Amino acid sequence: MAAKFVLKMSGDQFMFNLQAGNGQTVLTSERYTTKAAATNGIASVKKNAADDGKYEMTASGMRFNLRAGNGQVIGGSQNYSSAEAATAGMDAVKRAAAEALVDDQTADSESK
Template identity: 45%
Template sequence: MGKFIISSRKNGAYHFNLKAGNGHVILSSESYKSKTACKNGIESVKKNAADNSRFEKITASNGKFYFTLKASNGQVLGTSERYETPSGLENGIESVQTNAAEATIVEE
């Protein structure tokens, strides 16, 4: 089962990583000004991850592949790691969809 790990940064901001059951980070958030806003971002990931149209597939300038997950208003909720192949990217999206809905929230 996946986990959302909330951590704070030195500047007082918060962010989360969604980790798959094997501990691998599959989605990383932007910074949030408060822990409450960060938790709201997690709830938005849980809601939007089931919708394939919320994932934007991108090819980086170095030729690697990554995706972002966006809310209905277009705001980026999280960004994936870089993948070597398009099939790796597709597996990453599937992992987010599989893990996000039932993932627990852990605060570091």
């Protein structure tokens, strides 16, 4: 299975998950008020994912965030069991993001 961004609704807002080729979610976005903003978030992940400097580990070392060029968080990881596992998660985002397709599951809800 190829990596993909799953674009979906969360209540009345939009969000996306980046799923690696094995189906595991490796990055979850912030919530967006419009579909266009969520789509721009996906583009930002694609643009920034390869840049090591855009990642930050949390104080515990068990989670990471990916930041856009303006410093805003565009996605975060799940809680990992170790710092090594979190680093492997970052590597999975780097590998998956650039070529991932978008699976739009919003059913054309952009008018909300």
